[in-house]
Amino acid sequence: MYICFRAAIMFILRMYLSLSRRRAALASLPFAVAATISTPVEARGAARDTTSALGERVVIVIRHGLRSPIESPTELLAASGRTFPAWPVASGQLTPLGEAQLAGMAETIGRDVLLMGKDGGCELHGTVWADVRDYRTIRSGDIVARSLGKCSSPSRHAAAGGSDPLFDATRAGACLLPVDAPKPTDEQERRSMIAAAEYLAYAQGLPFQTSGASERDTVFADMPSHEWLVARQFTTLPAAGARTAALTQVIVNFLDGKTAQQSPLPATAQVATIVGHDTDLAGLRAVFGLDWVLPDQPDSTGPATALVLRTSTSGPHGSRRISATIYYQTITDIRAGKAHDARHIDLRFADCRAGASCGWAKIREVALSAIPASCRWPDTIAVPDRRAKAAIGPNRAASY
Template sequence: MPFFPRNLHVHVLFALALAFPLADARAAQDMLEKVVILKRHGVRAAMSSPEKLGEFSLRPWPSFSVPAGHLTTNGVELESLLGNYYHAYYRQAGLLRGDRRDCSRAYYWANRTQRTIATAQALAKTLTPGCDAEVHHVAEGRSDPMFDGPPALHAEIAGARMQAALAGRIGADAQAWNAAQQDAIDSLQALLLQCAQRPCPADAVPSQRRLDAVPAALPTPPRGIPGIEGPAATASGLTESLLMGWADGQDFAALGWRGLDEATLLRAFAPHQAEFALRLRAPDVARMASSQLASRLLATLLQGTDASMHQAPIGNGEPLVVVSGHDGTLTLLAGLLDLHWQLPGYQPDQTPPGGALVFERWLRADGNRVIRTRYVAQSLSQLRERRPLSLDTPPLTAQVFIPGCSTATPAYDCPLDVLAQAMNTAIDPGFIVTDGN
């Protein structure tokens, strides 16, 4: 009969403890504490009429069934599909419970326009289903400094400074900057005028306006963010209308358009991105126009920690906050923090309808709080075909690196205290108001 020591169980337990000393530590997991989804509104009707857009094209433009700039019926459905995805994602991550308790765990804020409010409403129906979610916004007739900037932004001296910041990036030569976008303009003009060759011959379609004939100029400084005029700036607006029509599922082929597909759209988006990069990512412009939003965002990410806050957070402590704004909203903040992303089928840093910068606050297993940031948007095919989204068929996602803060980890973990220092340095206190919303 084999001999077993009387205290064998003690030796076995001791050996197991030596073999697996970190078992409990390994079992610990990172915990998601807070999420802010800063998103662009969904698919809207074109801002200009089909007749106005048609001045630059051989073929007619589709008509939308809603007023200019309003969220379309398909735009509502697409936001609901996004809401389904976010609901599944954040249930899996443990932030949402999947029942009526979620009604008190989410807060929605929107700019005062129809498309931003309707976007948040459509998203809420599936992100927090079964809840009578209120979409908060400023009262009619009021300005929201998170989206419009504070009053100081609209002072004459601020407009002049921003105009100088823009002009200084291009040598004050609007003609030269527009000429640098000529290749993209030629591609778009060939599509609009349905030319068989690129560039279109000067006499190709004499009855239509030509992009390359639009005068280039830096207009008089406005009360607010300045602009630039010329072929590229005009192309920027036209390509946004193309994007919205395509994403809405409009039948361009039935109207006689040829050669319009995703590859063509990708090239056509270039002037819009060039204009946004020039106007809204100029450091001084972004700093002046986005400090208000950045200060509120930081306060929201800090809420519930021991860190001190100098601004009112968005919401009332809910773990999930949705802010519904515009492409300029996201681009200005990205310019302030030097954030960049790339999604397949889009230009660098492009903000498709419904796309969002998502900021997540995680409490890691090691006790450190970090921010993980990603950009989320539906692909052109997901938009046009209104494809259902799920954890198995998600939207496009790109992890975003925050300069001066993110670390060399898969999700570019950014320590919360380092982010607070970086954002407080970037924010201009002369362009924030402290009364909150």
């Protein structure tokens, strides 16, 4: 019996010493490894990050800055019977005031969207794509990218000499306008042209002849004719859906975290800035079911106005939501050169009653349904080759 008792004591002692050595060995491991070994499987599973990998994604569609009129003072005199000023820049080009205004707008949006801090840090990273058809949009793309600083890659555009379908799929031959698309009369185009020239001159601070009223009152009285024409041509479905077919599909793909081979927006970016014209803003306004009125701004898609679409994941089930914001400057602030006095309005989607934030799946369906089936991206639309900056000079175009 004594022998059995002694054997039992020795067995217990050996087990104790063995367990002590194992604990000592475990304690000598790096903390991360030791924690992995000692943590129960259930606890590790509960601590796993279930946040969607897609995260927040933002699309900014911004119009170029303030520019000179397309028409010469002689042409405007012939059309209106009134004198208009000479401009310090070539026809249809950005003015120094317009460049400063656009830079200030981009910096404001950069602080709000990319969350740039005073230390120069960036919460999100962006890319810039500009319309190649006009020198003013190429120049505007450079200004926007520079204003966003290291939070964005340099501005890019399609090859010179072509027509980028992102900025008008019908012009590029990728979509056909409906046969019943609104067509303005010559008189409607004349009134719109004169109103636009008055607006540009007043915003730049240049005098122009009126019919007796003040320059400001003349601008606010005449601009509705220009707004009506833009709305009729570019904000009326289904024509708006055809013109913005490629742009809409590229935006939807980007917000979905998908990038088609023909898309100019890299999948690695979190913020995509697209630099175009008032007509692009007008078309997206219709396609996404948005509307807005800008206080002290008779042009609802005025110089440097920007539409910001932001999607994010929220809730326990990781649902995607979208919000829309319009950034703008009043005509008074543009004229005064207050480049950093940008204002913004949170918008509501027509097909959503949930307020400023709406389910992305619903709005996605609304936007894609506006695109004619015959010109969906990317199957039938090809973006021109992307190249380095091409030598391109000022040119004329109908876009305001």
